[in-house]
Amino acid sequence: MLKNLSIKNYALIEDLNVDFNNGLTIITGETGAGKSILINALSLVLGKRSDSSFINNLNKKCIVEATFDLANYNLKKIFSENNLDYDTDTIIRREILPSGKSRAFVNDSPVVLNQLASISKYIIDIHSQHQNLDLVNVDFQFDVIDSVADNFKILQEYKFKFSEYKSLLAELNSLKQTKSELSKAYDYNNHLLEEINELNISDVNLNDLENSYKDLSNFEEIKIDLNHSVSLLNNNEYSIISLVNKLKLNLKNLSAKSNTFLSLYNRINSIYIDLDDVSADLDNFNNNLTNNPGKLSEVSDLLSKVNNVLRKHSVDNIDDLMEVQLDLIKKVSMSNNIDSEISSVSLKVSELKVVLLDLAKKLSVNRLHSIPKLVISLKEILNDLGMKSAEFLIEINSQDKFLSNGFDNLEFKFSANKGSDFKLLKQSASGGEISRIMLAIKSIIANYRKLPTLMFDEIDTGVSGEISNKIGDIMREMSSSMQIFTITHLPQIAAKGESHFKVYKTEKDNSTTTNLIRLNNQDRIVEIAKMLEGDNISISAVAHAKQLLN
Numbered sequence: 001m002l003k004n005l006s007i008k009n010y011a012l013i014e015d016l017n018v019d020f021n022n023g024l025t026i027i028t029g030e031t032g033a034g035k036s037i038l039i040n041a042l043s044l045v046l047g048k049r050s051d052s053s054f055i056n057n058l059n060k061k062c063i064v065e066a067t068f069d070l071a072n073y074n075l076k077k078i079f080s081e082n083n084l085d086y087d088t089d090t091i092i093r094r095e096i097l098p099s100g101k102s103r104a105f106v107n108d109s110p111v112v113l114n115q116l117a118s119i120s121k122y123i124i125d126i127h128s129q130h131q132n133l134d135l136v137n138v139d140f141q142f143d144v145i146d147s148v149a150d151n152f153k154i155l156q157e158y159k160f161k162f163s164e165y166k167s168l169l170a171e172l173n174s175l176k177q178t179k180s181e182l183s184k185a186y187d188y189n190n191h192l193l194e195e196i197n198e199l200n201i202s203d204v205n206l207n208d209l210e211n212s213y214k215d216l217s218n219f220e221e222i223k224i225d226l227n228h229s230v231s232l233l234n235n236n237e238y239s240i241i242s243l244v245n246k247l248k249l250n251l252k253n254l255s256a257k258s259n260t261f262l263s264l265y266n267r268i269n270s271i272y273i274d275l276d277d278v279s280a281d282l283d284n285f286n287n288n289l290t291n292n293p294g295k296l297s298e299v300s301d302l303l304s305k306v307n308n309v310l311r312k313h314s315v316d317n318i319d320d321l322m323e324v325q326l327d328l329i330k331k332v333s334m335s336n337n338i339d340s341e342i343s344s345v346s347l348k349v350s351e352l353k354v355v356l357l358d359l360a361k362k363l364s365v366n367r368l369h370s371i372p373k374l375v376i377s378l379k380e381i382l383n384d385l386g387m388k389s390a391e392f393l394i395e396i397n398s399q400d401k402f403l404s405n406g407f408d409n410l411e412f413k414f415s416a417n418k419g420s421d422f423k424l425l426k427q428s429a430s431g432g433e434i435s436r437i438m439l440a441i442k443s444i445i446a447n448y449r450k451l452p453t454l455m456f457d458e459i460d461t462g463v464s465g466e467i468s469n470k471i472g473d474i475m476r477e478m479s480s481s482m483q484i485f486t487i488t489h490l491p492q493i494a495a496k497g498e499s500h501f502k503v504y505k506t507e508k509d510n511s512t513t514t515n516l517i518r519l520n521n522q523d524r525i526v527e528i529a530k531m532l533e534g535d536n537i538s539i540s541a542v543a544h545a546k547q548l549l550n
Contacts, residue, residue, distance in 0.1 A: 001068065003067045003068065004067040005038075006065040007038075009035045009056050010044075010062045011514070013056070013513070013514050013515075018518070022479075024475055024479035024486070024498050024499075025497060028494050028500070028503070028531065031489075033505050034505065037514055038516065043457075044094040045066045045104075046124065047113045047120055052100040054096070055098055060097060062096040063096075065094075068124075069088065069452075070090050074450070077447055082111070084106050084111065084119070091105075091108070092104075092106050104116050106119065124451070125455070127442065127459060132461075133434075135425060135437060137440070140341050142405045144445055145367050145374060146367070146369040147449055148374045148445065149363075149366035154363055158406060159361060165349070165352045168348055169349060175345060179338045185331070189332050190332050192328055193329060196321065201306070201321055204306060206318055216295055216299060219291050223289060226286045233282065241272070244268065248269055250266045359405045364407065367408065368396060374394065379392065381440035385439070385440065386467045386470070387436060387438045387465070389416065392412070392414060393415075394413070396408045416433060417544065430462070431461070435460065443474050443477070450474050452483060456475070460489070465492075466490040466524075468490040472492055472495070475497065491528045491532045503515070521549075526542075529542045529545040
């Protein structure tokens with residue numbers, strides 16, 4: 001239950017701190033006094049999004065804090081699932097900064113809004129006026145019948161499996177699409193891979209291959225130049241080596257006569273030795289050089305193929321071509337493995353369909369069994385609320401596909417008058433009838449859900465007189481098992497409360513403030529008399545107010 005609500009710097013509220021009791025709590029006030037501000041502020045701690053436009057004083061942050069007594073509601077598991085510490089007195093706080101940024105805390109632990117909403121739905125349900133429209137929403141209708149059918153655990157498991165099922169279906173469709181694309185490209189990719197594999201590129205050194213080609217293709221020119229070089233160096237008495245040898249001997253004679261020429265002799269001697277080595281190497285090259293047209297053709301063919309493949313894949317070296325080869329191996333391998341992957345995922349889908357079908361059948365059976373009980377309860381409550389001829393028809397039709405709530409289609413049909421055809425709620429119920437039907441449903445499902453607190457925001461719209469008295473009785477009965485708040489403009493309902501608060505405005509120094517005050521017995525008489533007659537209350541209005549309260 002909601003024990004305390006503290007609101008600071010929100011809209012017209014400067015600083016409000018109020019304690020609440022169990023049972024039925026009434027909130028009244030003139031139109032525009034700020035009753036909706038209270039609802040909106042409380043909604044912030046339940047995960048509603050906000051911005052800085054509601055901050056009254058932009059020099060300070062807005063703080064809304066609610067304390068809930070959760071001692072008897074078995075909510076420890078819900079807190080654990082959200083990685084939060086559980087406390088029987090749980091404090092939820094929301095802070096909104098002037099910048100528009102907001103922070104949320106549960107028992108002083110920071111939380112995101114999704115966590116806040118996940119927890120708060122087990123703590124309090126705020127039924128605002130526009131939520132009467134939920135009654136014609138099929139998701140809400142499923143929520144109602146599943147509450148009566150006690151389907152919560154089965155439905156939770158079904159939704160988990162259904163989410164897994166949808167993911168697997170998406171994966172299967174993706175694999176099939178991939179297979180289609182790979183099939184189109186498989187032959188081409190395999191051709192490219194074979195083309196590279198034939199080259200044995202791991203054994204190819206492109207530089208060595210190019211050098212070998214150059215040597216073999218230039219044999220004639222190389223042979224001529226080698227012979228000419230050998231002739232120049234050492235072929236007759238006028239060759240370079242012969243002349244250098246003569247120069248060396250001459251400098252040797254000079255160095256014997258004068259040490260001045262010794263360094264020149266050593267330099268020429270070194271040159272002579274190098275030239276002699278060069279001559280020996282040239283002779284060796286010349287003797288080993290042979291013409292090999294077959295080898296030239298082989299090298300030329302391999303080099304041509306390598307260069308063609310390099311150009312085809314827009315790479316300029318063997319290492320990059322090896323990367324292309326690995327990529328092609330993966331693509332071809334994927335094509336070869338895709339069928340086994342499709343088979344594996346298809347098997348998982350089939351197995352999951354069996355599980356889903358079993359869960360969906362259980363949900364459907366439980367719903368069908370709960371329909372008579374729900375219809376009878378609705379008729380009884382609506383009869384008390386003045387809808388004596390109201391009839392409900394709830395139809396469930398199973399589909400051949402899995403949906404978010406099972407495989408059922410659900411329709412709530414309604415007839416307000418005897419002899420009238422059943423029609424969908426949205427086609428047949430008036431605004432006042434919708435309000436009463438919603439109250440009836442809320443009172444029914446309150447018996448199945450262990451929700452601590454329920455707040456009605458003018459659910460009595462469109463009703464008056466004796467019907468409003470019955471509405472008050474229903475709320476009073478509901479409050480025996482849960483905390484009920486109701487914002488009302490009807491004195492008959494206001495008189496049913498165990499606690500009564502009034503929302504009012506005050507003006508001071510050109511500013512307006514919304515306040516909330518708990519009324520004592522005498523104040524309640526005055527407030528209800530005003531609700532009956534207006535500001536200028538008569539003795540009879542006061543007497544009527546006392547009668548209602550008694």
